[in-house]
Amino acid sequence: AQSVTQPDIHITVSEGASLELRCNYSYGATPYLFWYVQSPGQGLQLLLKYFSGDTLVQGIKGFEAEFKRSQSSFNLRKPSVHWSDAAEYFCAVALSLNQAGTALIFGKGTTLSVSS
Amino acid sequence: EPEVTQTPSHQVTQMGQEVILRCVPISNHLYFYWYRQILGQKVEFLVSFYNNEISEKSEIFDDQFSVERPDGSNFTLKIRSTKLEDSAMYFCASSGGGSAFFGQGTRLTVV
Numbered sequence: 001a002q003s004v005t006q007p008d009i010h011i012t013v014s015e016g017a018s019l020e021l022r023c024n025y026s027y028g029a030t031p032y033l034f035w036y037v038q039s040p041g042q043g044l045q046l047l048l049k050y051f052s053g054d055t056l057v058q059g060i061k062g063f064e065a066e067f068k069r070s071q072s073s074f075n076l077r078k079p080s081v082h083w084s085d086a087a088e089y090f091c092a093v094a095l096s097l098n099q100a101g102t103a104l105i106f107g108k109g110t111t112l113s114v115s116s
Numbered sequence: 117e118p119e120v121t122q123t124p125s126h127q128v129t130q131m132g133q134e135v136i137l138r139c140v141p142i143s144n145h146l147y148f149y150w151y152r153q154i155l156g157q158k159v160e161f162l163v164s165f166y167n168n169e170i171s172e173k174s175e176i177f178d179d180q181f182s183v184e185r186p187d188g189s190n191f192t193l194k195i196r197s198t199k200l201e202d203s204a205m206y207f208c209a210s211s212g213g214g215s216a217f218f219g220q221g222t223r224l225t226v227v
Contacts, residue, residue, distance in 0.1 A: 103164055104149075105161065
C-alpha cells in the first residue's frame with residue numbers, strides 16, 4: 001500500500017542550529033513530493049515541491065529538500081533555524097498531477113520545537 | 117497573492133445536526149479537495165472534485181458527507197447528522213493540476 005513515513009514525531013533544535021526532517025515514501029514509481037508547514041492554528045502552507053529534474057529543491061523561508069531515489073526519501077533541511085520555524089511539518093506525495101482529483105497523501109507530521 | 121478562503125473559521129454544532137462548510141477556491145483552479153485533521157492526528161484526505169463531480173473519495177467519506185459546487189466560486193462540504201467524532205479541522209484545497217493550496221481551515225466542534 002502507498003504510504004508516507006515521517007519517523008520523527010517531535011524534534012527540538014536550538015535556534016541557529018541546522019535542521020533535517022526525514023520523510024520516506026513507499027510507491028512503485030517516483031511520486032510527486034511536497035513539504036507543507038502548519039503553524040499553530042493555521043492552515044497548511046506549501047514550503048517546496050519536487051516534480052522532476054534537479055533533486056535538490058529550494059523552497060520558501062530558507063528551506064530545501066533533497067530527493068534520493070535510492071533511499072525513497074525526501075528530507076527537509078534548513079542550515080540555521082529561527083524561533084519562528086517552530087511548527088508542524090508534513091511531507092506529502094501525489095502519484096500523478098495529471099489525473100483529475102489525485103489526492104495528496106500526508107505523513108503523520110513532525111513537530112519542530114526551537115529552543116533559545 | 118490568490119488564496120483559498122474558508123468560512124466559518126469555527127463552528128459549533130449539536131450532535132445530529134447538519135453543517136455546511138464553505139470554501140472559495142483559487143479562481144482559475146479546476147481541482148478541489150476536502151481534508152480533515154482530528155486534533156493531534158495527521159491530515160486525512162476526504163474527497164476530490166473535478167468537472168462537477170467527485171473524482172476520488174476515501175473510506176471516511178461515507179453517505180454522511182456530500183460536496184457541491186453550487187456556483188462558479190463556492191465549494192461546499194455538507195455533513196449530515198453530525199457525530200462527536202466528526203469534530204476536527206476541515207481543510208479545503210484547490211489546485212490547477214500542480215501543487216495544492218490550502219485554506220486556513222474550519223474548526224468543527226460537535227457537542
